[in-house]
Amino acid sequence: TPVTVLLTDGSRLAGRVKSFDRFSILLESQGQEQLLFKHAIASIAPSPTKAT
Known part of the structure; x- marks a missing residue:
């Protein structure tokens, strides 16, 4: 599952x-x-676009 990670x-x-x-x-x-x-990670969320 593609994710987006927001760092601190x-x-x-x-x-x-x-x-x-x-x-x-x-x-x-x-x-x-x-x-x-x-x-160092603030949040992780499912990514709306496909990561490669």
């Missing part, structure tokens, strides 16, 4: 949650992976 600094990331653990979320977007620490 105000930036937004779109992608698909590939994996998660107790402290982090692995987000896949445009063929690349980004490791996000949960303390």
Whole structure:
């Protein structure tokens, strides 16, 4: 499911949650992976557009 992640600094990331653990979320977007620490995430919502 595509999601939009709002970070505490105000930036937004779109992608698909590939994996998660107790402290982090692995987000896949445009063929690349980004490791996000949960303390830096303000919110996660379903994305209205399809993430690749």
